[in-house]
Amino acid sequence: EKYVPRGGPDGGDGGRGGNVVLKATSRKQTLLDFRYKHIFKAKRGQHGRGKDQHGKNGEDLVILVPLGTVVKDAKTGEILFDFTNEGQEWIAAHGGRGGKGNARFVSATRQAPRYAEEGKPGEERELILELKLLADAGLVGFPNAGKSTLITAISSATPKIADYPFTTLTPSLGVVKFKNAEPYVVADIPGIIEGAHEGKGLGIRFLKHIERTRVLVYVLDVTTISEENAGKAIEQLNAELKAYNPELLERPSLVVLNKIDLVNEKEKIEELKGKIENLGYEAFAISALKRLGLEPFLKKLTLLVTQEKEKDLSQPEEELYSPV
Template sequence: MKFVDEVRVEVHAGRGGNGCVSFRREKYVPRGGPDGGDGGKGGDVVFEATDRKQTLLDFRYKRSYRAQRGRHGQGKDKHGRSGEDLVLQVPVGTLVKDALTGEVLADLNRPGMRWTAARGGQGGRGNARFVSSTRQAPRIAEEGKEGESKDLVLELKLLADVGLVGFPNAGKSTLIAAVSAARPKIADYPFTTLVPNLGVVAYGDASPFVMADIPGLIEGAHQGAGLGIRFLRHIERTRVLVHVVDAAAVPRHDPLEPYHIIEKELLQYSKKLAHKPRLVALNKMDLVSDSRDREWLLQIYESLGHPAVAISALTRQGLDDLLKAIVEVLELTRRRAEKEDDSEPLAPLEKTPPWLVP
């Protein structure tokens, strides 16, 4: 299935039905009064979030959507039927923006959440509505009103608990494939991953969590370099970031360089990312032959103040330690959120990472 995370669409609500000009005509009522019915209301265009969709692919092939118009009124005081609403299902996590101004109009971040994008026009009044003491036989009726029309941009931001970030070919796809049922394309060249991948990870008795692997970042990504800004949006909603570092390729003169480059790109893209908890996964440790080098790298990355775990996604070494660390940090973030929302402060957390200290 092709992954599409941004599309532009036009939505048109239904026009209201026209009111009717009619007079009562019966055998013994030669001069019956007006009995023209009202037109029906036009249908609305509604967006609904569903977890059955993971992409905006359906909107790539059809860009214009129109709801049903209202039926016209009829004689004998018969009102026209209202047009049916057009319900368009989108993946959970879809933002709806005004195509001209970029203003966010709706954030459909929960299954079943609905937002009315365009309201149908009101039906016109029939001539029975215009009777007065001075006008007993009105021969006028209203036309139905036009429905709203809007030019919109749909932008999908994936909802995941954990986001994997790092350079191309750092081993993110291999990692998500090793800990979940996700099966991304894996190869030994950069930019193998061209679209985000989601995987559900289960570890021990902890609640399963969703992990997202986005295409690799390079310097200048926040300005669009590489695949750049197109996919950075998908880590904005994650609760925890995992920096995947190719331990076999770090420069000896500055082993933290890969981390700092990615960190700089994240922060220049969004200041909110600065406050997200982080872990470091030193991947491909099986290719670092000297044990002293492995210990040296681990100590350097631990000095950042984030949990750092030595792993090999290919041989599955260290994955239990990494998943245990992720589960612990997810639990800490959950308790921290409860602490902020609750008037009763929680007991101090053991081994609280520095970025969680108020």
Template sequence: MFVDRAKIYVKSGDGGNGAISFRREKYVPRGGPDGGDGGDGGNVILQADQNMNTLMDFKYKVHYKAQRGQHGQGSNMRGRNGEDLIIKVPVGTVVIDAESSMIIGDLINDGQQIIVAYGGKGGKGNAHFTTSVRQTPRFAQEGEPGQERWVILELKMIADVGLIGFPNAGKSTILSIMTAARPKIADYPFTTLSPNLGVAYAPDGRSFVLADIPGLIEGAHEGTGLGYEFLRHVERTRLLLHVVDASGMAGRDPVDDFYKINEELRLYNEELAKRPQIILANKMDLPEAQQNFERIKEAADKCGYKIFAVSAAKGQGFEQVLYEVLKMLDSLPKHEGFVSEQAEVVYVPKQELNYNIKKDDESYIVEGSLIDKLLRMTNIDDPDSLAYFQKVLEDNGVFKALKAQGARNGCTVKIGAIEFDYIE
């Protein structure tokens, strides 16, 4: 089964906790704190792999979690970092943040990697918290939790040339003639329900990748039929082979078909409508096709497209097409030139630490990324750790901001799950 869209949950490793330890050696009285730092959690990384061609694996396994960092130990021993989790995806996969719908990355080269969840930083051991007045800190920092998120994977096939056209125009047969691919072929619409790839070779050794894109229909740009799934795979092609059923035997006018397909491309993506095309007037072995050819050629000429008369049933006319495709590909930029502008927008999961204060009845609520991070890394049951938490709040101006907003002695302040009385 071909799957070109999946949604997965990823979580990076939590950072290891810092250690609470004191140096205890013979002849070394009051050796002081020597708790080591916790190790960093592992990242979750997506890596493009040219040996994969579907997202089928992600239909059966949805949750992915990287290894956490080890806790610090005494003697200033730092915990080991958690191993990164590398998830392999097909080349051509676009990675999208499910919550914001912004593109995280576009994996178009074999081996290319992007980090979708950064591992949490390891907590600091108590050795870091010694001051002139606090010689024996009995607290350490807990590890920072790893990031977690849902991401959407969308596979857009990478091919040099895409075969487009209405259902039953003969695209699959043409693919089998020009390449060694053997797609399902039958005389009814929608035989092809997923894209097929093949490699076309010229006698001089040159080659290109050809994709048979399942038949488009009117309204495909709005998702009619399997429109979105089909059109997605056209976006990366450098050249389009537009197959028209010149015979009109399916009850459609070939000239109308030509214009309708191009209109669907334009409505889905303006850039697709500007993509170079070669028109293949297929089924030219039939008398009806001979009668319609001049009309089709006139329409192609108006748009500036070259047209070739071919017969997939007889295997005729494809040698000229092959060399024309190679000639045009030589003058066109590589895949990177046709990557969607949207794909250049990179979602950065790391954010600056901040906070905000709002008043709720008689209490003040402090929230924000700074507060969330501090709470996750603080043991609120330990008095020393809680005192350090309050010191960080003071250093970041939280208490000053509370006073500026009208907080007075005795007011209730809520920070996460903690409630305390404000005292200047």
């Protein structure tokens, strides 16, 4: 334009910054990727250029997390999002807004604006990621009750197994396929001891994994209990579950009497079964190691899991957390 140096305004807008996005996947089982890397940044947007060329938007940074990951605000502890479905996405931090070039500010009375508008920085957030396993049934019991051997016997899982307490230091997941029923997931939860709800033993770190299970399976070692203390053993397990979350005791449950291959007195096993059934539980005598008695146990467990899944499907779906 006449009398205007280098012509009219032609500054393009800056690109927006990329978002940091969390995405759920069944291909990941742990949060180990976050142990050594704590800071994540998406790409920044490019500057606008002359000739009204807008800057390129920054690329989103997509971070994969396991199904069952819960996102909490690091300062308040508030739950921000809960990943329960494959492919679910949540924007953890929004990218900054690109600035506006001077070409944006042309008006009838201002033909040659000499200023532009700066962009806004992106979000910075400090988050805590917590993993709660998603399983249809959870095996609970005291250390060395044979839970790991049982999950190996009924599924494709291969947890570390040895004859001493606390062999299971991390929960194991196994997929059970019983006859023509739909496959379902069983979790082997590390052994519970008195005071677990206060963090003793492996404590709260693993009690939290039971929260999502539909059915509880109490695994008892028949070589360490008697008719006199069988009820006390279940009471102790229930006390820990109740102290952590009373709702756990409302879940359908059954009892497995494991290691029957190590007991010569068959009357003892029948007496134990009778005692436990008098307490209101259905009991199954099995040997996970020798694979004895598994079919009736699996038939009942599969039925309970199927019934609970059908209940969930019949209930209206609640939107706990809306995607951003």
